[in-house]
Amino acid sequence: MRVPTKLKSISYILVTAIILLLSTIFWLLIISRSANxxxxxxxxxxxxxxxxxxxxxxYFLYHEExxxxxxxxxxxxxxxxxxxxxxxxxxKKSLENIDALVRxxxxxxxxxxxxxxxxxxxxxxxxNREILEELDKRLSSQLLLKATLIRDTTFLLKNSALxxxxxxxxxxxxxxxxxxxxxxxxxxxxxILLKQQVQSKTIHLENEMAERxxxxxELKKMKNMLSDxxxxxxxxxxxxxxxxxxxxxxxxxxxxxxxxPEGTSPTYNDMLAKCIHPDDVALLHQTFTVAIQSGxxxxxxxxxVRPDGSVRWVLDRAKPYFDQNxxxxxxxxxxxxxxxxxxxxxxxxxxxTEMERxxxxxxxxxxxxxxxxxxxxxxxxxxxxxxxxxRAQDDMKRIEGxxxxxxxxxNDLLELSRAGRQMGEPSLIDMNRxxxxxxxxxxxxxxxxxxxxxxxxxxxxxxxxQKRIAQVVQNLIENAIxxxxxxxxxxxxxxxxxxxTECVFFVSDxxxxxxxxxxxxxxxxxxxxxxxxxxxGVGLALVKRIIEVHGGRVWVESDGxxxxxxxxxxxxx
Amino acid sequence: MRKITLVLLLIAALSGCNKSPSQDAGQxxxxxxxxxxxxxxxxxxGTLVHVAVAKGYxxxxxxxIQSSIHTFGKAALQTLLDQKADFAVVAETPFMFNVLxxxxxxxxxxxxxxxxxxxxxxxxxxxxxxxxxxxxxxxxFTPGTTSEFFLDSILTSLGLTRQAIKPVAMKPEEMQxxxxxxxxxxxxxxxxxxxxxxxxxxxxxxxFYDPEIYTETFNIVSKQDFVQQNPETVKRLLRAxxxxxxxxxxxxxxxxxxxxxxxxTDQDIVREVWNAFAYRVVLDRRIIITLEDETRWAIKNKLTxxxxxxxxxxxxxxxxxxxxxxEAVKIGR
Numbered sequence: 001m002r003v004p005t006k007l008k009s010i011s012y013i014l015v016t017a018i019i020l021l022l023s024t025i026f027w028l029l030i031i032s033r034s035a036n037x038x039x040x041x042x043x044x045x046x047x048x049x050x051x052x053x054x055x056x057x058x059y060f061l062y063h064e065e066x067x068x069x070x071x072x073x074x075x076x077x078x079x080x081x082x083x084x085x086x087x088x089x090x091x092k093k094s095l096e097n098i099d100a101l102v103r104x105x106x107x108x109x110x111x112x113x114x115x116x117x118x119x120x121x122x123x124x125x126x127x128n129r130e131i132l133e134e135l136d137k138r139l140s141s142q143l144l145l146k147a148t149l150i151r152d153t154t155f156l157l158k159n160s161a162l163x164x165x166x167x168x169x170x171x172x173x174x175x176x177x178x179x180x181x182x183x184x185x186x187x188x189x190x191x192i193l194l195k196q197q198v199q200s201k202t203i204h205l206e207n208e209m210a211e212r213x214x215x216x217x218e219l220k221k222m223k224n225m226l227s228d229x230x231x232x233x234x235x236x237x238x239x240x241x242x243x244x245x246x247x248x249x250x251x252x253x254x255x256x257x258x259x260x261p262e263g264t265s266p267t268y269n270d271m272l273a274k275c276i277h278p279d280d281v282a283l284l285h286q287t288f289t290v291a292i293q294s295g296x297x298x299x300x301x302x303x304x305v306r307p308d309g310s311v312r313w314v315l316d317r318a319k320p321y322f323d324q325n326x327x328x329x330x331x332x333x334x335x336x337x338x339x340x341x342x343x344x345x346x347x348x349x350x351x352x353t354e355m356e357r358x359x360x361x362x363x364x365x366x367x368x369x370x371x372x373x374x375x376x377x378x379x380x381x382x383x384x385x386x387x388x389x390x391r392a393q394d395d396m397k398r399i400e401g402x403x404x405x406x407x408x409x410x411n412d413l414l415e416l417s418r419a420g421r422q423m424g425e426p427s428l429i430d431m432n433r434x435x436x437x438x439x440x441x442x443x444x445x446x447x448x449x450x451x452x453x454x455x456x457x458x459x460x461x462x463x464x465x466q467k468r469i470a471q472v473v474q475n476l477i478e479n480a481i482x483x484x485x486x487x488x489x490x491x492x493x494x495x496x497x498x499x500x501t502e503c504v505f506f507v508s509d510x511x512x513x514x515x516x517x518x519x520x521x522x523x524x525x526x527x528x529x530x531x532x533x534x535x536x537g538v539g540l541a542l543v544k545r546i547i548e549v550h551g552g553r554v555w556v557e558s559d560g561x562x563x564x565x566x567x568x569x570x571x572x573x
Numbered sequence: 574m575r576k577i578t579l580v581l582l583l584i585a586a587l588s589g590c591n592k593s594p595s596q597d598a599g600q601x602x603x604x605x606x607x608x609x610x611x612x613x614x615x616x617x618x619g620t621l622v623h624v625a626v627a628k629g630y631x632x633x634x635x636x637x638i639q640s641s642i643h644t645f646g647k648a649a650l651q652t653l654l655d656q657k658a659d660f661a662v663v664a665e666t667p668f669m670f671n672v673l674x675x676x677x678x679x680x681x682x683x684x685x686x687x688x689x690x691x692x693x694x695x696x697x698x699x700x701x702x703x704x705x706x707x708x709x710x711x712x713x714f715t716p717g718t719t720s721e722f723f724l725d726s727i728l729t730s731l732g733l734t735r736q737a738i739k740p741v742a743m744k745p746e747e748m749q750x751x752x753x754x755x756x757x758x759x760x761x762x763x764x765x766x767x768x769x770x771x772x773x774x775x776x777x778x779x780x781f782y783d784p785e786i787y788t789e790t791f792n793i794v795s796k797q798d799f800v801q802q803n804p805e806t807v808k809r810l811l812r813a814x815x816x817x818x819x820x821x822x823x824x825x826x827x828x829x830x831x832x833x834x835x836x837x838t839d840q841d842i843v844r845e846v847w848n849a850f851a852y853r854v855v856l857d858r859r860i861i862i863t864l865e866d867e868t869r870w871a872i873k874n875k876l877t878x879x880x881x882x883x884x885x886x887x888x889x890x891x892x893x894x895x896x897x898x899x900e901a902v903k904i905g906r
Binding site (some may be wrong): 013107114128131132134137142144145148149152155159172339 | 729869
């Protein structure tokens with residue numbers, strides 16, 4: 001039997017026992033009261049008997065009439081008490097005693113009256129005196145005998161009543177003891193069973209807690225896995241509840257939006273107002289509303305704005321779920337941070353544009369010497385037909401010049417191509433030493449152009465292809481010298497500056513400067529701001545290619561023409 | 574669970590402390606029976622003895638009763654005095670006369686009392702229709718018994734003396750023939766002969782009672798030295814008598830049948846006289862009062878040589894009954 005069932009059974013038995021015992025006690029109290037009343041009555045009957053005995057003895061002593069009258073009255077009281085006793089007493093033995101008392105008292109009364117009559121007769125007795133005296137003795141003897149019976153019976157009655165009282169009190173005591181015993185046994189059993197129950201529950205609870213702890217740990221682990229997974233895949237999950245227009249976000253979702261995961265998930269309206277890029281709010285709302293109305297899958301690429309102001313691209317995908325009545329309850333979906341893929345996409349697009357422009361530029365710039373060659377080849381034929389050999393030699397020289405230019409263009413293109421594809425093993429580069437070596441190589445040009453070059457000391461060490469980085473620095477210095485214009489005291493400064501966490505290298509000059517409109521153009525292939533200048537226009541394009549291959553950025557700063565320019569790039573330190 | 578088992582074992586141990594009464598009875602039944610001779614009568618006064626014998630109460634108490642049955646108590650007492658019985662049942666009058674003779678006998682219990690057992694049955698055809706008509710008539714009686722004492726008492730209540738009648742001494746068993754044969758006009762006797770004679774006389778018979786002048790007692794008596802030497806036997810005998818007393822109180826019809834069968838008396842007669850008797854095993858003052866009253870009568874009428882009242886308390890053995898039923902002893906020393 002299980003412990004709770006045992007407890008229930010014991011409770012039922014105990015309660016039943018207590019009810020029975022309490023009822024018994026109540027009943028015993030009632031009958032004890034009745035027994036006390038019986039005892040009181042028996043006492044009165046005995047007292048009455050003693051009173052009548054006293055009156056009888058006084059009468060025999062004094063023979064006074066008033067005593068006899070009192071005896072008669074006492075007899076009436078005796079009859080009354082016995083009548084009451086007959087109604088009040090219930091047990092057979094007591095009733096038998098009452099009957100005996102009634103009988104004997106009546107007999108006594110009769111004998112007493114005969115004695116009284118005989119006494120009166122004796123007063124006037126003559127020759128029969130002796131007989132009357134003998135009769136008096138006989139009657140008195142019987143009276144005493146009956147009185148003895150009455151006395152014994154009254155004692156018996158009283159003893160019986162007393163025993164009844166004592167018996168009731170004994171029963172009461174035994175019942176109370178039984179009640180106490182039952183209570184004690186009940187409490188002991190209760191205590192034992194409750195202890196067992198508590199122990200069983202404690203073990204069960206401990207097991208449950210251990211299981212719950214394991215489950216919690218598993219859940220925590222899975223949550224962490226999910227969270228890590230979301231972080232790794234730049235993904236978040238969310239739920240939208242249609243009725244309340246509230247949302248529930250995962251930790252990953254908070255991360256995508258740059259919000260504190262400890263905060264509360266924003267409502268749909270708050271999200272629109274605070275998290276979605278203003279240009280995409282209308283599109284998102286319209287798309288989502290249509291999805292809700294049609295109960296279809298919601299999918300949209302849009303931008304979000306983080307609290308720090310940064311803009312990210314995300315892809316939302318959510319699936320609706322319904323209740324048993326096919327009523328839409330909400331959406332469960334995921335948000336994927338696609339900023340990086342967007343950037344790559346944009347870069348690819350830029351590359352494609354650049355490739356198209358490159359193809360166009362290459363075909364256009366290579367086409368120009370070819371046309372020259374074609375034209376002068378035709379003119380050579382005509383000159384040779386006409387015998388103009390000197391002129392033909394001039395034309396030949398022009399063709400050679402055009403071919404040289406094509407060769408130069410193709411070499412630069414080859415170099416540019418290599419810069420994008422071929423990289424040496426990256427190594428730590430001491431930039432002061434590298435730039436110093438470049439300046440040594442360019443000593444002739446620098447001195448010839450009267451340019452002052454200033455190199456900051458203590459430049460940082462960077463990681464990269466030493467040969468290519470040297471090419472970047474050399475191109476930038478040559479570019480500054482080439483476009484020094486008519487600056488009387490040209491000056492080139494090479495150094496670094498700190499921007500946030502980034503270390504920016506720069507090569508600045510005080511020469512011609514660049515119109516900000518051409519900041520991008522200067523890094524284009526074959527682009528030269530001054531068409532008359534030397535070179536193929538590949539130098540800065542090559543710089544840009546090398547820096548980007550190294551994971552850095554390159555740009556130009558200038559306050560405009562004549563204000564000098566500053567070419568900047570970043571490198572991995 | 575072990576604690577619950579311990580509690581239950583404790584309860585079982587406590588409940589096992591009470592020894593069953595049947596175990597005691599079983600042990601007693603293994604002891605050998607003690608042979609005793611009991612002289613008793615075929616009178617209704619001996620009902621408790623008849624019942625105790627018939628119900629086997631003596632055997633239950635370890636007594637093997639040898640019955641010595643007589644027609645009246647005086648004869649039974651004589652058997653005791655003749656050393657032929659250990660116990661006898663007898664009314665107080667023969668006991669009183671023998672005490673006055675100096676016999677060392679004692680009452681161990683009163684087993685019956687009645688003020689309606691003694692009466693005079695008379696023939697109407699001898700001009701006896703009222704008690705006063707007994708004057709000058711022949712009245713049979715048994716000397717030395719309650720019959721003699723009751724006769725004198727009723728005569729006194731009628732304002733007569735024995736000299737006013739013609740007393741005829743006879744044994745109880747002679748009375749029926751005597752009155753039927755008109756050898757006497759009336760007889761003073763007890764039951765069952767009293768009722769049997771009345772029935773036989775039919776309308777010619779008349780009974781004269783006076784319940785206010787005499788109360789007969791019937792008692793178990795023994796020799797004083799016997800009870801002193803055999804107190805345990807007395808207790809066993811008394812226990813058997815108390816069992817009979819309880820049986821008679823609870824099963825009067827069956828008791829009447831037993832008495833009818835053992836006394837060879839018509840059951841109608843037994844039933845008719847039944848309520849005249851109170852069958853109680855007691856020792857109370859009545860026996861002393863009656864003995865003293867009868868002793869005064871005997872001395873006055875010169876029925877004894879003694880002139881001094883004996884101390885009857887010394888002729889009553891209280892210890893036996895006090896040991897087996899103390900509440901039945903109402904005499905203090």
